[in-house]
Amino acid sequence: MKVLVVGSGGREHALAWKLLQSPKVQQVTCVPGNGGTASMKRCQNLALGVNDFEGIARFALVNGISLVVVGPEVPLAAGITDFLNGQGLTVFGPTRAGAQIEASKAWAKALMLEARIPTARAAVFNEEKAAISYARSEGVPIVVKADGLAAGKGVTVALALDEAEAAITAAFGGHFGEAGKLVVIEECLRGQEASVLALTDGVTIRPLLPAQDHKRIGEGDTGPNTGGMGAYAPTPIVTPELMQRIQAEILEPAIATLQKHRIDYRGVLYAGLMITPQGDPKVIEFNCRFGDPETQAVLPLLETPLEDLLLACAQQRLADMPPLTWKPGAAACVVIAAGGYPGSFKKGSPITGIDNAEAQGALVFHAGTQLKQQNLVTDGGRVLGVTAIGETFDEAIAQAYAAVHCIHFDDMYYRRDIGYQVKTARSNAS
Numbered sequence: 046m047k048v049l050v051v052g053s054g055g056r057e058h059a060l061a062w063k064l065l066q067s068p069k070v071q072q073v074t075c076v077p078g079n080g081g082t083a084s085m086k087r088c089q090n091l092a093l094g095v096n097d098f099e100g101i102a103r104f105a106l107v108n109g110i111s112l113v114v115v116g117p118e119v120p121l122a123a124g125i126t127d128f129l130n131g132q133g134l135t136v137f138g139p140t141r142a143g144a145q146i147e148a149s150k151a152w153a154k155a156l157m158l159e160a161r162i163p164t165a166r167a168a169v170f171n172e173e174k175a176a177i178s179y180a181r182s183e184g185v186p187i188v189v190k191a192d193g194l195a196a197g198k199g200v201t202v203a204l205a206l207d208e209a210e211a212a213i214t215a216a217f218g219g220h221f222g223e224a225g226k227l228v229v230i231e232e233c234l235r236g237q238e239a240s241v242l243a244l245t246d247g248v249t250i251r252p253l254l255p256a257q258d259h260k261r262i263g264e265g266d267t268g269p270n271t272g273g274m275g276a277y278a279p280t281p282i283v284t285p286e287l288m289q290r291i292q293a294e295i296l297e298p299a300i301a302t303l304q305k306h307r308i309d310y311r312g313v314l315y316a317g318l319m320i321t322p323q324g325d326p327k328v329i330e331f332n333c334r335f336g337d338p339e340t341q342a343v344l345p346l347l348e349t350p351l352e353d354l355l356l357a358c359a360q361q362r363l364a365d366m367p368p369l370t371w372k373p374g375a376a377a378c379v380v381i382a383a384g385g386y387p388g389s390f391k392k393g394s395p396i397t398g399i400d401n402a403e404a405q406g407a408l409v410f411h412a413g414t415q416l417k418q419q420n421l422v423t424d425g426g427r428v429l430g431v432t433a434i435g436e437t438f439d440e441a442i443a444q445a446y447a448a449v450h451c452i453h454f455d456d457m458y459y460r461r462d463i464g465y466q467v468k469t470a471r472s473n474a475s
């Protein structure tokens with residue numbers, strides 16, 4: 046079969062790589078892809094934008110694509126699945142209606158309330174004055190969120206009231222464009238974050254191994270939010286018992302309530318969770334797609350052929366699939382970013398040492414890279430995701446860092462503490 050993957054990040058490189066592990070997958074086309082997907086055998090890039098639905102449909106129809114896998118949220122929220130389904134194509138990724146679970150935080154909150162899914166207490170506002178007076182009455186810490194998609198920049202965890210007010214003013218002042226027309230203000234949850242990505246065909250749900258991301262740029266989770274600076278899986282924070290509760294209290298009610306609204310949700314339902322100090326899972330947010338960099342840590346451990354699973358979701362026959370099987374051990378992914386990210390950074394720096402990292406057994410997933418006359422150069426904020434599998438969590442982390450140390454480009458930056466929460470929890474326990 047031939048598969049088309051929409052997107053250009055580390056997540057899409059990992060998806061393409063995993064799909065190509067299967068002898069059944071003849072070719073993967075990435076739209077637009079990156080330097081890593083351009084370099085893989087049986088993989089090609091197609092220079093179209095992710096929102097060029099007509100161009101993607103034309104290519105897929107002419108080239109006999111059996112499955113389109115959509116990586117990012119923006120085309121999903123804009124209705125790529127509805128459009129491609131309308132052309133007779135098979136798509137993994139929810140329709141526009143389903144993608145609202147990520148594209149509107151107010152909509153997602155209403156769904157959670159209706160489904161009785163545990164989440165932070167919240168209120169929604171369409172004007173500044175009322176929002177500010179609510180924030181004042183609630184006090185700090187408090188979380189201010191622009192309703193719509195804001196590329197991970199729409200959330201402020203305010204520790205001081207003037208910070209909360211500034212965030213509210215910025216959102217209503219058009220700082221996030223349309224995304225800030227509504228503002229959600231919610232209770233600040235405490236605890237440990239975890240990401241549970243579940244495959245679903247709209248009826249059956251199959252969670253993947255639980256992962257933990259590292260959203261902040263700085264070590265010890267300090268500094269501004271990023272797309273994600275590293276991940277590992279499975280995270281011991283989500284025990285098998287907790288996973289069962291997440292399935293029963295969060296994933297199943299979410300899908301049942303989507304069904305009630307006649308939303309046939311086929312794709313990834315990603316629950317961003319806070320595990321409270323009492324050990325209860327609460328939803329911070331839902332996403333309508335694979336996480337990045339969680340995918341780069343989770344997929345290398347998956348043994349079940351990915352194309353079978355994604356096709357089964359798209360064709361609503363996930364219940365017929367045998368249980369997912371996983372490699373034993375753990376995987377860790379360390380993201381290498383361009384210095385300055387998530388602020389401004391330079392592009393075009395030559396990258397060296399990837400071969401050495403791969404020779405050690407690491408998987409180097411590309412994000413912001415480009416092949417220029419056969420030379421690999423940086424082309425984005427998050428540049429590479431270096432993944433290693435180990436028999437134990439410690440081994441995976443150590444091997445990922447050993448591989449990172451092989452790689453070089455000007456001003457490269459990475460967090461040196463990926464996985465620190467596990468080490469902290471362990472030393473607290475002993």
Ligand code: AMP
Binds near residue numbers: 199232233260
């Ligand atoms: P989001 O853009 O929704 O992923 O939020 C970004 C980050 O903000 C999350 O990963 C959390 O670290 C933090 N956050 C969002 N909502 C809350 C909340 N209600 N309580 C505490 N932290 C939150």
Ligand code: GLY
Binds near residue numbers: 332
């Ligand atoms: N890693 C966070 C996200 O994909 O949203």
